[in-house]
Amino acid sequence: MVSENSYSIKMKNRSLFFIVLVVCAKLVNTSCPSTCSCSNSTLGFYVNCYYKSFERIPDLPNDTYHLNFGYNRIHDIDVKFCEKMPLLQTIYINNNLIEEIPNETFTDCHQLITLDIDDNKLKSIAKMDFSSLRQLRTLDLSGNAIEYMHPEAFRNLTSLEILDLSNNAIEYIHPEAFLNLTSLENLDLSSNAIEFIHPEAFHNLTSLEKLDLGSNKIHIIDENTLRQLPNLRYLYIGNNNISSINSIPFQEMPNLYHM
Numbered sequence: 125m126v127s128e129n130s131y132s133i134k135m136k137n138r139s140l141f142f143i144v145l146v147v148c149a150k151l152v153n154t155s156c157p158s159t160c161s162c163s164n165s166t167l168g169f170y171v172n173c174y175y176k177s178f179e180r181i182p183d184l185p186n187d188t189y190h191l192n193f194g195y196n197r198i199h200d201i202d203v204k205f206c207e208k209m210p211l212l213q214t215i216y217i218n219n220n221l222i223e224e225i226p227n228e229t230f231t232d233c234h235q236l237i238t239l240d241i242d243d244n245k246l247k248s249i250a251k252m253d254f255s256s257l258r259q260l261r262t263l264d265l266s267g268n269a270i271e272y273m274h275p276e277a278f279r280n281l282t283s284l285e286i287l288d289l290s291n292n293a294i295e296y297i298h299p300e301a302f303l304n305l306t307s308l309e310n311l312d313l314s315s316n317a318i319e320f321i322h323p324e325a326f327h328n329l330t331s332l333e334k335l336d337l338g339s340n341k342i343h344i345i346d347e348n349t350l351r352q353l354p355n356l357r358y359l360y361i362g363n364n365n366i367s368s369i370n371s372i373p374f375q376e377m378p379n380l381y382h383m
């Protein structure tokens with residue numbers, strides 16, 4: 125009898141232990157940093173940690189789908205975002221102090237639609253930084269110090285509609301930099317130090333509606349540069365040093381109405 129009692133007590137303790145474990149795991153799993161505001165829905169957690177004093181990305185609920193850490197003091201993003209949070213659709217880490225993207229940061233972010241890293245301190249974009257972001261529609265890299273982009277860095281972004289590279293230190297556009305971006309509608313390269321655009325750099329951007337090349341150091345736009353942009357409607361080339369504008373084949377861009 126005694127032994128049976130102690131057995132059942134043991135079992136009770138054990139199941140209690142398990143319940144506590146499960147509850148703890150749930151709590152750990154779903155905890156929202158106390159200074160942030162979070163809300164839960166059928167999509168998952170919407171986590172807003174905008175304008176706090178975070179120096180790194182803390183642990184977040186694994187079903188987070190929207191994450192905003194804009195305007196913090198984050199320097200290192202040594203986080204594999206989507207390994208921890210596979211449902212992520214939106215990442216805002218703008219206005220921080222990020223200098224580099226560790227090479228597997230966005231691996232497996234198959235559902236990511238918006239990635240905003242504007243106003244950080246990035247100097248270069250590596251080949252595999254965005255390699256698995258096939259659903260990505262908006263990529264904002266403006267306001268960094270980007271000098272170098274690997275020519276294949278954007279190659280797999282076949283859903284990308286908006287690419288903002290304005291306010292960086294880009295001097296040269298590689299002929300294959302935007303290859304395969306057939307969904308791209310809006311490309312902003314303004315306020316860089318671009319002197320030379322390879323005549324094939326914008327080829328096959330069949331969806332492109334808006335191209336901003338303003339405030340660069342462009343001398344010449346080769347007559348072939350703007351060919352094959354049947355949907356171009358807005359072209360900004362102000363504040364450059366363009367000597368031969370006659371070469372632009374306007375007659376081939378029937379939709380262009382704003383410069």
Ligand SMILES: *[C@@H]1O[C@H](CO)[C@@H](O)[C@H](O)[C@H]1NC(C)=O
Pocket residue numbers: 154164165166
């Ligand atoms: C979050 O919402 C989902 C679906 O509405 C629900 O199943 C889940 O229990 C919620 N989680 C929390 C911690 O409220």
Ligand SMILES: *[C@@H]1O[C@H](CO)[C@@H](O)[C@H](O)[C@H]1NC(C)=O
Pocket residue numbers: 153186187210211
């Ligand atoms: C989050 O973690 C829980 C428990 O570990 C797991 O059951 C659930 O599938 C995870 N959710 C996601 C979206 O990974």
Ligand SMILES: *[C@@H]1O[C@H](CO)[C@@H](O)[C@H](O)[C@H]1NC(C)=O
Pocket residue numbers: 227228252
């Ligand atoms: C990531 O970086 C580490 C160390 O620099 C390197 O060993 C590894 O091969 C890299 N992985 C990829 C996918 O480039």
Ligand SMILES: *[C@@H]1O[C@H](CO)[C@@H](O)[C@H](O)[C@H]1NC(C)=O
Pocket residue numbers: 251252254255256276277279280
């Ligand atoms: C593009 O995706 C393919 C298939 O997943 C992969 O093998 C390749 O390395 C990726 N390339 C780049 C530049 O991201």
Ligand SMILES: *[C@@H]1O[C@H](CO)[C@@H](O)[C@H](O)[C@H]1NC(C)=O
Pocket residue numbers: 279282303304
């Ligand atoms: C362009 O994308 C398609 C799929 O969308 C892929 O089959 C092809 O290999 C890509 N081309 C290059 C040069 O990456």
Ligand SMILES: *[C@@H]1O[C@H](CO)[C@@H](O)[C@H](O)[C@H]1NC(C)=O
Pocket residue numbers: 303304327328
């Ligand atoms: C670009 O488009 C042309 C047809 O306009 C096609 O022949 C070529 O294969 C395309 N290049 C790439 C890299 O998709």
Ligand SMILES: *[C@@H]1O[C@H](CO)[C@@H](O)[C@H](O)[C@H]1NC(C)=O
Pocket residue numbers: 343365367
């Ligand atoms: C503009 O280009 C001309 C040559 O085409 C050059 O002589 C002049 O110095 C350039 N001006 C600026 C401000 O770069």
